[in-house]
Amino acid sequence: MSKRSNTTYWIAFWVAIAALTVAPLVLPEFWRRFLTEILIWGLLAMSSDILIGYTGMVSFGHSAFFGLGLYGAAAALLMVKPPNMWLAILYGLAFSAGAALFVAYFATRLRDIYFAISTLIFSQIFYVAIFTLTEITGGENGLNFSRPQLGIPGVYTLPFTSETLHWFVLAVVAGSYVVLRRITQSPFGMVLQSIRENEARTRAIGYPVERYKIVAVMLSGLFAGLAGVLYAFQNRFAAPDFVLFLISGEVVIFNVLGGIGTLVGPILGAAFFLTMREFLSRLFPYLASVFNVPHLAEFPYLIPLGLVFILMVIFMPQGLLGFAKRWLNK
Amino acid sequence: MAIPWDIIIIQTVNGIVTGMILALVASGLTLIFGIMDVVNFAHGELFMLGAYIGVVVIVATGSFWTALLLSTLIVALIGAALQVTTLRPLLGRDPLTTILATFGISLVLQNYALWHFGPVPRKIQEPITGQFELFYLVYPWYRVLIAALSAAIIGGLYVFLKYGTYGIWIRATMQDRVMAQAMGIPVPAVHTVVFAIGSGMAAASGVLFGPLIGINHAMGLDWVLKAFIVVVVGGMGNLGGSIAAAILVSLLEAYAVILVGYIYVGGQPLSPAMAVVVPFIVLIVTQLFRPTGLFVPTPK
Numbered sequence: 001m002s003k004r005s006n007t008t009y010w011i012a013f014w015v016a017i018a019a020l021t022v023a024p025l026v027l028p029e030f031w032r033r034f035l036t037e038i039l040i041w042g043l044l045a046m047s048s049d050i051l052i053g054y055t056g057m058v059s060f061g062h063s064a065f066f067g068l069g070l071y072g073a074a075a076a077l078l079m080v081k082p083p084n085m086w087l088a089i090l091y092g093l094a095f096s097a098g099a100a101l102f103v104a105y106f107a108t109r110l111r112d113i114y115f116a117i118s119t120l121i122f123s124q125i126f127y128v129a130i131f132t133l134t135e136i137t138g139g140e141n142g143l144n145f146s147r148p149q150l151g152i153p154g155v156y157t158l159p160f161t162s163e164t165l166h167w168f169v170l171a172v173v174a175g176s177y178v179v180l181r182r183i184t185q186s187p188f189g190m191v192l193q194s195i196r197e198n199e200a201r202t203r204a205i206g207y208p209v210e211r212y213k214i215v216a217v218m219l220s221g222l223f224a225g226l227a228g229v230l231y232a233f234q235n236r237f238a239a240p241d242f243v244l245f246l247i248s249g250e251v252v253i254f255n256v257l258g259g260i261g262t263l264v265g266p267i268l269g270a271a272f273f274l275t276m277r278e279f280l281s282r283l284f285p286y287l288a289s290v291f292n293v294p295h296l297a298e299f300p301y302l303i304p305l306g307l308v309f310i311l312m313v314i315f316m317p318q319g320l321l322g323f324a325k326r327w328l329n330k
Numbered sequence: 331m332a333i334p335w336d337i338i339i340i341q342t343v344n345g346i347v348t349g350m351i352l353a354l355v356a357s358g359l360t361l362i363f364g365i366m367d368v369v370n371f372a373h374g375e376l377f378m379l380g381a382y383i384g385v386v387v388i389v390a391t392g393s394f395w396t397a398l399l400l401s402t403l404i405v406a407l408i409g410a411a412l413q414v415t416t417l418r419p420l421l422g423r424d425p426l427t428t429i430l431a432t433f434g435i436s437l438v439l440q441n442y443a444l445w446h447f448g449p450v451p452r453k454i455q456e457p458i459t460g461q462f463e464l465f466y467l468v469y470p471w472y473r474v475l476i477a478a479l480s481a482a483i484i485g486g487l488y489v490f491l492k493y494g495t496y497g498i499w500i501r502a503t504m505q506d507r508v509m510a511q512a513m514g515i516p517v518p519a520v521h522t523v524v525f526a527i528g529s530g531m532a533a534a535s536g537v538l539f540g541p542l543i544g545i546n547h548a549m550g551l552d553w554v555l556k557a558f559i560v561v562v563v564g565g566m567g568n569l570g571g572s573i574a575a576a577i578l579v580s581l582l583e584a585y586a587v588i589l590v591g592y593i594y595v596g597g598q599p600l601s602p603a604m605a606v607v608v609p610f611i612v613l614i615v616t617q618l619f620r621p622t623g624l625f626v627p628t629p630k
């Protein structure tokens with residue numbers, strides 16, 4: 001990367017951070033929460049980009065890591081009194097790391113499609129476990145818990161309002177982004193990309209490919225778990241639906257929409273998807289009242305979004321960001 | 331402890347019946363994978379769509395068998411249309427893109443069904459209501475009929491693949507796509523036909539299994555997951571392997587229902603619902619010792 005484009009990159013980075021920092025002060029409550037949610041899903045999508053975009057392994061099991069992070073945080077917040085933020089993060093990361101180790105150990109034995117299906121099935125094991133262990137997890141009803149205090153207990157704390165929560169989430173997501181970007185540019189990240197480009201050759205050069213893959217899945221799972229912890233703080237609610245593979249599917253959609261292998265792309269993809277969801281779920285009731293077709297009001301937003309997704313897979317596989325880059329370079 | 335032979339025999343029958351239905355779903359899935367390298371995420375939705383079309387046709391005509399036939403044909407046509415519009419452009423690209431495309435299709439179909447038919451489950455009446463006595467249980471003949479029909483459909487597929495012109499083309503394409511094309515086999519058309527056959531089989535199993543379960547928009551999920559497990563355990567793309575694995579997994583799950591009753595945790599026997607983990611355990615064990623599947627050495 002040339003020096004000039006590097007400067008442009010960091011200017012853009014800080015402008016984005018500044019805009020996102022100011023945003024909760026000007027936005028109404030609903031959109032403030034909405035923006036926080038985009039950041040959390042963006043972090044989840046970004047974590048999966050390590051596998052999809054950089055290592056060339058499509059994971060359909062990210063809901064397991066996310067959900068375990070969520071349930072881990074829930075466990076800490078429910079069992080430890082008073083609720084402690086750091087303990088919740090620790091529990092969440094430990095739970096998701098456990099899940100990631102389990103999935104990584106079995107699924108990395110397989111490649112391509114086989115890997116994708118295995119991750120899907122393994123994530124479903126966690127779903128079934130959480131769904132059936134009603135005494136511990138609350139089963140279908142899920143778990144309700146309260147938010148911890150932000151800060152270091154006994155030294156300085158302040159309550160999580162929607163503003164402070166937003167800034168906290170922003171700090172975590174921005175920090176994760178910088179860390180992940182550094183990792184993808186490190187020698188380790190280069191090996192991952194060489195696995196994506198040519199696995200046999202990487203192995204022939206002498207890299208222990210399986211070990212690299214396991215570490216990649218673990219890394220990806222840890223950041224997905226972190227997203228789960230943030231979601232626990234935001235929603236104060238854990239349910240088996242967050243472990244269901246539909247979440248993993250949405251994560252893959254975010255990646256494809258935004259552009260894989262870019263880290264920023266998946267966040268943009270999440271923003272695009274969630275904004276479209278809000279827009280479409282307002283548009284159809286409006287259209288129904290205009291054209292006087294009441295049935296249209298409940299038209300699912302996932303139909304147009306699914307069609308857009310299919311079209312993007314066929315015609316624009318590089319995603320929105322990739323498309324924009326190519327268009328700007330013209 | 332006496333061995334409860336009666337329960338074991340009942341569960342064997344149950345296991346074979348569900349195994350045959352599962353084999354029908356899984357053989358469509360594995361056929362599509364073996365020939366096109368396409369993992370069809372929308373397979374469960376085609377199963378669901380078949381069941382719904384069955385409901386609509388039964389309401390209109392009152393005949394179960396017309397519904398079975400029509401639903402199979404309609405969904406086969408839908409499958410062909412889907413293949414031409416979304417999968418044909420992806421031919422020659424990374425097989426992973428086909429996972430994404432079919433996942434998109436499954437989202438659209440599932441949400442359309444939810445919107446059009448609503449969340450209330452529908453029911454199909456059994457076409458035959460006879461029963462026979464199996465020890466102390468009254469066992470419906472319909473379940474036996476399902477197993478027999480599934481076996482007949484799979485047998486028909488086998489004969490078609492072995493002797494039909496298109497069947498021979500399909501097997502040639504499975505062995506070597508480029509060579510088949512060089513020999514003048516219309517490979518794109520073969521792909522479309524294969525996808526249509528797989529879709530039709532999914533629809534047929536949807537209608538056949540409809541009377542045993544409620545039909546709703548999410549019914550495909552459970553089945554397609556189990557079918558994926560079976561296809562991986564049987565060796566992807568191996569038709570016979572999938573069928574054997576389907577019956578194996580279903581039998582093991584049926585026996586596990588008996589077995590968990592004898593496992594006491596904290597003085598309480600485990601709930602029979604815990605038997606749903608059996609397919610997962612089979613999968614894990616398979617992945618540990620034979621990652622490419624039980625019945626095929628190494629596909630590719």
